[in-house]
Amino acid sequence: MLAAQRKDHLLALLDREGRVVAKNVAADLGVSEDAIRRDLRELADEGRLLRVYGGAIPVPAADRPVGERATVATESKERVARAAVAHIRPGSTIVLDGGTTTLALARLLPAAASLTVITPSPAVALAVAAHSDARLILVGGELSRHSMVTGGALAMEAVQHLAADVFFLGVTGADPVAGFTTGELDDAVTKRALAARCAETVVLASEEKIGAVSRYPVVAFDAVDAVITDPLDGNPLIAELRARVAGSR
Numbered sequence: 001m002l003a004a005q006r007k008d009h010l011l012a013l014l015d016r017e018g019r020v021v022a023k024n025v026a027a028d029l030g031v032s033e034d035a036i037r038r039d040l041r042e043l044a045d046e047g048r049l050l051r052v053y054g055g056a057i058p059v060p061a062a063d064r065p066v067g068e069r070a071t072v073a074t075e076s077k078e079r080v081a082r083a084a085v086a087h088i089r090p091g092s093t094i095v096l097d098g099g100t101t102t103l104a105l106a107r108l109l110p111a112a113a114s115l116t117v118i119t120p121s122p123a124v125a126l127a128v129a130a131h132s133d134a135r136l137i138l139v140g141g142e143l144s145r146h147s148m149v150t151g152g153a154l155a156m157e158a159v160q161h162l163a164a165d166v167f168f169l170g171v172t173g174a175d176p177v178a179g180f181t182t183g184e185l186d187d188a189v190t191k192r193a194l195a196a197r198c199a200e201t202v203v204l205a206s207e208e209k210i211g212a213v214s215r216y217p218v219v220a221f222d223a224v225d226a227v228i229t230d231p232l233d234g235n236p237l238i239a240e241l242r243a244r245v246a247g248s249r
Contacts, residue, residue, distance in 0.1 A: 001029055001031065003035075003039060006029065006031070006035070006036070006039050007039050007042070007043055009025075009029070010025065010036070010039055010040065010043065010049075010056070011043070011048065011049070013025065014049055014056060014057075014058055015058075018057070018058065019055060019056070019057050020040065020049070020055040020056045020057075021054055021055040022036045022037055022040065022054060022055045022056075023054065023055075025055075040055065040056045043056070044056065047059065047146070050215070059183075074100075076206040076207040076208070076230040076232075076233065077100055077101045077104045077206040078104050079206075079230045079231060079232060080101055080104070080105075080204050080205065080206045080228055080229065080230055081101060081102075081104035081105040081107075081108050081204070082108060083228050083231060084105050084168060084202065084204055084228050085105070085108050085109070085110075087166060087168075087202055087226070087228070088109070088110075088115070088166070089165070090110075090114055090115070091114045091115070092115060092116075092164075092165040092166065093115070093116040093117075093118065093163070093164040093165050094115060094116070094117055094118070094164060094165060094166045094167075094168065095117075095118045095119065095162075095164045095166070095167040095168065095194050095197075095198055096117055096118070096119045096121070096124050096128070096168050097119070097120070097121070097124075097149075097167070097168060097169050097170040097191065097194070097204075098119070098120055098121035098123070098124060098147055098148060098149030098170060098187075099121070099147070099149075099170030099204075100170075101170055101204045101205075101206050102119075102121070102124055102168055102170050102204060103121070103123055103124055103127055105168060105204070106119075106124045106127035106128045107127050107131070109128060109131075109132045109134060110132070111131055111132050111133060112132075112133045114134075115132070115134040115135070116134065116135040116136075116137065116164075117132075117134045117135070117136050117137070118137045118139065118162055118164055119136075119137075119138060119139065120138075120139040120141070120149045120150045120151065120155060120190060120194070121148065121149045121150075122138065122143070122148065122150075123148060125138045137162070138150075139155050139158050139159060139162075140154050140155065140158055141153070141154040141155030141156075141158070141190075142154065142155070144184060144186065144187065146183075146184060147184055147187050149187060149190070150190075151186040151187060151189065151190040152186060155190055155193075156189070156190070156193055159190070159193045159194055159197060160193070160197075162194075162197050163197055163198075164197060164198045164199070165198065165199050165200065166198060166199070166200045166201075166202055167194055167195050167197075167198035167200065167201045167202065168202050168204055169191060169194075169195060169201055169202065169203050169204065169218070169219070169224075170204055171191075171203060171204075171205065171209060171214075171218055172209060172212065172214045173209060173212040173213045173214040174203060174205040174209045174210055174211075174212070174227065174241055175210075175211055175212065175213050175237065175241070176237055176240035176241045176243075176244050178213040178217075179217055179218075179219075179220065179221060179244075180203055180217070180218045180219055180224065181212075181213055181214035181215065181216060181217055181218060182214050182215075182216055182218050183214040183215055183216065184216065185215075185216050187216075188216040188217065188218050191218045191219065192218060192219055195218075195219050195223055200225040200226075201219065201223055201224050201225055202224075202225060202226045202227070202228060203224055203226070203227045203228065204228050205227055205228065205229050205241075206229070206230055207229075207230050207233045207235070210229065210233065210235045210237050210238055210241070211235065211237045220248070221244045221245050221247075221248040222248035224245050225245075226245070227241055227242055227245055229241075
């Protein structure tokens with residue numbers, strides 16, 4: 001079986017069963033585990049699955065490239081964004097992380113609230129500039145094509161000279177055991193650096209992120225002041241998540 005055929009088989013198996021076990025697939029196809037692991041690694045590099053110990057699992061919806069996430073749980077993100085507006089005090093300096101939920105929040109900012117908005121996301125910056133008189137600071141650096149936010153050494157240098165009242169943090173996973181996670185290492189580093197420069201950190205978590213786990217931890221429970229979720233989401237994990245945040249302080 002050619003490598004392309006094996007990859008199609010792996011993706012079909014993942015879609016059907018929700019998990020691939022490399023040892024089992026190798027035995028079924030009569031090929032080496034090394035060949036299957038190589039296929040999984042290449043598929044993971046293409047963003048088509050997430051490698052885990054012994055095999056692979058599907059890429060969480062919240063972990064896909066930002067362009068694909070724009071149509072995921074849009075109503076839930078709008079409700080989270082509306083709830084987050086209540087945490088913004090007139091005259092304050094806020095940091096809006098990159099991502100589709102913070103983009104929804106950017107579009108809801110008061111038009112004339114004497115705010116200063118800091119963001120590593122060009123899309124968020126443009127959304128703020130389109131309707132708000134807020135002072136706007138865009139963090140420079142290397143632009144990730146996956147998340148469409150800036151990061152790297154230049155961004156780290158800029159962040160060290162900033163200070164803000166509230167950081168509205170976007171994550172791709174919010175789980176009471178695994179914590180707050182994201183799919184890109186550089187993105188996780190940038191988020192931690194921004195959180196360290198803010199008096200408060202507020203996590204925005206729409207419905208598809210509750211219980212999801214991505215590869216890289218962002219911040220510990222004791223570094224988070226509040227978690228804003230969809231008020232219509234009845235997921236029992238939300239109460240556990242908030243309890244972990246409150247219990248760590």
